[in-house]
Amino acid sequence: MTSQHAQTPPSPAIEVRDLTVAYRSLVALRSVSLTVPWGQVYGLIGTNGSGKSTLFKSIMGILRPNSGTVLINGGSAAIARRRSLISYVPQSEDVDWSFPLSVREVVMMGRYGSLNWLRTPRRKDRTAVSDALEKVGMADFADRQIGQLSGGQRKRVFVARALAQGAAIVLLDEPFTGVDKTSEATISFLLRRLAAEGKTILVSTHDLHSLPGLCDAAALINKTVLLHGTPAEVLKPDNLALAFGANPFAARHGATTGGATFVHAPLAG
Numbered sequence: 001m002t003s004q005h006a007q008t009p010p011s012p013a014i015e016v017r018d019l020t021v022a023y024r025s026l027v028a029l030r031s032v033s034l035t036v037p038w039g040q041v042y043g044l045i046g047t048n049g050s051g052k053s054t055l056f057k058s059i060m061g062i063l064r065p066n067s068g069t070v071l072i073n074g075g076s077a078a079i080a081r082r083r084s085l086i087s088y089v090p091q092s093e094d095v096d097w098s099f100p101l102s103v104r105e106v107v108m109m110g111r112y113g114s115l116n117w118l119r120t121p122r123r124k125d126r127t128a129v130s131d132a133l134e135k136v137g138m139a140d141f142a143d144r145q146i147g148q149l150s151g152g153q154r155k156r157v158f159v160a161r162a163l164a165q166g167a168a169i170v171l172l173d174e175p176f177t178g179v180d181k182t183s184e185a186t187i188s189f190l191l192r193r194l195a196a197e198g199k200t201i202l203v204s205t206h207d208l209h210s211l212p213g214l215c216d217a218a219a220l221i222n223k224t225v226l227l228h229g230t231p232a233e234v235l236k237p238d239n240l241a242l243a244f245g246a247n248p249f250a251a252r253h254g255a256t257t258g259g260a261t262f263v264h265a266p267l268a269g
C-alpha cells in the first residue's frame, strides 16, 4: 500500500547549481555545481587562486554570482544567515586582528544576529560563549585581546564563535594554515563531532594529509569542480595530476586512478 502523501526528500545542506562568479573580467568560478549533504565534513581542495574563498563567499551570499544559484537547506543564503543557520570561519588574512576586541567579545558575536548587535547578552548567551570557549580549549584566554593570540588560537576562537552561534552549517576557509598541531587536533576533533551530530562542515584546505582522517568526501576545484569522491579517491596522485597538471601537492598517497567522479575535463592553468 502506498502512502497518500509522498515524502519530500530533505534538502541538502548546501546545493550549488551552475555557479559562475567574476571579478570584472576575471572569471573566478565557472559553472560550479556541488551538493553537500547533512552530517558530513566535506573538503574543498584547490591550489592558490583556484576559487575556494570565492565559492565560500558565494555560498554565504556575500558575493553576488553572475549566474547560477546557491541553496542553503533549500532556501536562500540570506535567510540562512538571518536564522543563524550558517557560519563562516574566514581565512586569517581576512580578519583585522588589531581591532580592540577580546576573545569573549568575538565569540559573543556568534550570539547576535547582525540586526541585534546592541542587545545586552543574557545569561544563556554568556553560558553558550563559556561552553564554546571550553570546547576549543580557550577558556583561560577569554579576556585576552584577539591580536595577542597565536595563529592556531585565533582559529579556535572563530570556531568557538561558530559553536556559540549554534550554526548547523559551518564553512571553514583554510583552518589549518599557520596552525599548531594542538589547535589542528582540537579543531579536527570538534568538526568530526559536529558532523556526528548531523551538522555539515565545508572546509577548504591545502593540507591533503589531514583529509582522510577529517573528511567524508571531497572535491577538487580549479575554477570549477573537477572531480569529487571519497578522500582516498580524490587523493590518488593520478587524479591530482589530472586535475592540476603536475601534482602540485606532492601527495604521498596511493598510486592508482579510478573511483573518483570527474565532473569536467581538467582545466589548464
Ligand SMILES: Nc1ncnc2c1ncn2[C@@H]1O[C@H](COP(=O)(O)OP(=O)(O)OP(=O)(O)O)[C@@H](O)[C@H]1O
Pocket (backbone or CB within 6 Å): 023, 026, 028, 046, 047, 048, 049, 050, 051, 052, 053, 054, 055
Ligand atoms: N576581490 C577580488 N577582486 C579581484 N580578483 C579577485 C578578488 N578576490 C579574488 N580574486 C581573484 O579570483 C581568483 C580566485 O581567488 P580566491 O581567493 O577565491 O582563490 P582561493 O582558492 O581561495 O585562493 P587562496 O588559496 O590563495 O586563498 C584569483 O585569481 C584571485 O586573484
